Amino acid sequence: MEKGRACEAYGAEVLKLTVGPELFYVLLRTLEETGFFNASRHTPFGIRGVEPLGAEVGREVTERYGRAPDAVVVTHAGGGNVTGTARGLLAVGCANTRVVGCSVDLSGLHMAGNTSLTAAISLARTLPRDHVVVVQETEYTGAGKHHNSQLAFARSRGIEVRRGDPRDNVPGVAIVLPERLDQVQSVPLDLDDLRSSYLRNAAAHLPVGQWSPADRTFLAADLKVDPDWVAAHTPDEGARPRPTTVSTAWIVAGGHCGRCCPWPPTDDGNSPGA
Numbered sequence: 001m002e003k004g005r006a007c008e009a010y011g012a013e014v015l016k017l018t019v020g021p022e023l024f025y026v027l028l029r030t031l032e033e034t035g036f037f038n039a040s041r042h043t044p045f046g047i048r049g050v051e052p053l054g055a056e057v058g059r060e061v062t063e064r065y066g067r068a069p070d071a072v073v074v075t076h077a078g079g080g081n082v083t084g085t086a087r088g089l090l091a092v093g094c095a096n097t098r099v100v101g102c103s104v105d106l107s108g109l110h111m112a113g114n115t116s117l118t119a120a121i122s123l124a125r126t127l128p129r130d131h132v133v134v135v136q137e138t139e140y141t142g143a144g145k146h147h148n149s150q151l152a153f154a155r156s157r158g159i160e161v162r163r164g165d166p167r168d169n170v171p172g173v174a175i176v177l178p179e180r181l182d183q184v185q186s187v188p189l190d191l192d193d194l195r196s197s198y199l200r201n202a203a204a205h206l207p208v209g210q211w212s213p214a215d216r217t218f219l220a221a222d223l224k225v226d227p228d229w230v231a232a233h234t235p236d237e238g239a240r241p242r243p244t245t246v247s248t249a250w251i252v253a254g255g256h257c258g259r260c261c262p263w264p265p266t267d268d269g270n271s272p273g274a
Contacts, residue, residue: 054087070098071127072133100123151175162174164177
């Protein structure tokens with residue numbers, strides 16, 4: 001809401017939509033009707049504009065602490081912010097920095113505020129005391145997604161909201177908030193599962209038999225694996241994507257070539273790949 005008002009203050013027309021397939025459909029239709037330039041962050045050009053954030057984090061942490069950040073935790077939704085931040089870090093030499101994309105359990109609650117900060121608390125407990133963890137993007141609290149609004153809406157829909165063990169969460173039934181800091185836990189997501197999902201999506205949009213050597217080289221680089229891994233995990237001709245469930249996760253996201261890796265994704269609708 002706040003972002004929309006800011007755009008309107010500068011004279012822009014704002015189309016308000018829910019977060020779903022219609023968001024991208026209306027975007028594409030509007031571009032077709034108006035001929036305007038697509039300045040969305042969810043394009044390769046837009047993601048390029050996020051890269052300076054990662055570069056700034058890498059440079060400032062190195063200058064202040066004499067070492068590159070050990071981990072940068074980024075709230076993960078469409079994946080553009082994670083991707084741009086990761087590329088920016090690489091551009092300034094932070095090749096060993098761990099990029100951690102985190103999301104709430106999307107099966108029961110929409111993205112609420114300070115997701116990356118919460119994940120960083122869980123991650124920091126597993127690291128040596130002298131490691132540096134950077135939290136990038138906690139702006140959702142100011143984007144109409146404050147957790148109080150989310151929880152009030154849940155209560156109005158008959159969802160039980162209480163404190164206790166978060167493992168007792170039941171999507172659509174109960175939201176259980178942690179009582180103690182040690183109950184704040186993240187659930188790692190297997191990156192190889194995401195990489196395989198990425199390849200299945202690629203095959204669904206461009207048959208494997210039509211993949212060129214350049215396509216395979218790109219996929220290997222984008223997935224951060226060697227070409228042999230891509231060859232071993234390439235789906236059979238005609239294979240269809242299977243649904244996957246994304247929970248609170250640590251995800252490293254990559255980019256999209258636009259040919260065999262379309263945007264937005266069609267596998268689980270949340271993760272752009274590994």
